[in-house]
Amino acid sequence: MLDPLMQDFDAQRRGILVALAAMQPRKLVAYLIEAFFHEGSSTGTKLEALDVLVAASAELSGRNPPGGKMVKEPKPHLLTEQRRSTFDRAPAAAADTGRVSVEKTRRWGYRRSRPAVPTRNAFAEVSREMFFPLTRGLIVGGHFELFSHPDASQLVSQLLLALSALAECSQNCEGSTALALELLACSWPLRLSSDAAVRRSALVALTVCLLNVPIDRLSGSDVENIADFVQQCKDTDPDAGCRGAAMELTRAGHALC
16 A cells, blocks of 8 residues: 555655745756756656746746735725715715716726735846756757657647746846747747647747737837737647637737737
8 A cells, every 4th residue: 555655745845846946046946957958867857847947936936825825815895885884874865976976986996906016026036047048958959959859849848838937937027028038039930840739839938928028129020920920820720729829829919910
């Protein structure tokens, strides 16, 4: 019979690695990147390294609170209890006027939320040294490229998704635009991959790029090329997942496409 303590070993091991990477990011980042590119590492080990890097970046950036539960603030009431009681006590003759005032207040404040409280993004300290070394896996003919690996499809697609997650976690960091532009350069050639999983990941990466690159950093030809590609993908890509990802890309860059 399997020892109960061993049943959750993988989950506990991952949790420990994520915690260590969050506490000592520079040491663990270097170790995990080396494990990802090491020739002797299995595909599972490489994917685990990416998973821990992404989880640690989310922890450092504050996008993933401890325990993995996203804490949502309660929605502010459109009308306070005091204002409600005031209208309740209003004379019947003024009831209609009261309802009009309430309706105007509701429309004016509809779906408004409290301003976000600025927080320090600890991921900023290691974002570049985590992101840029990983891009070596997407350089065709480079020493660390993954395209000749037996599991190239899985590794390339997962690496693109990991880089997209890292770029998202750096949104309010200095230099986040540089990460997004590098992601654009890495993902753009892979949009035409013969492998559907790689194309889907490339579309996700392009979506993240459009959400994080200022429009003035893209040339007119860049915008036109992206718009043309997205339309072609929606119309002709044989993979339903790619067509769906192209729709998301259209929504993200509706001003471009």
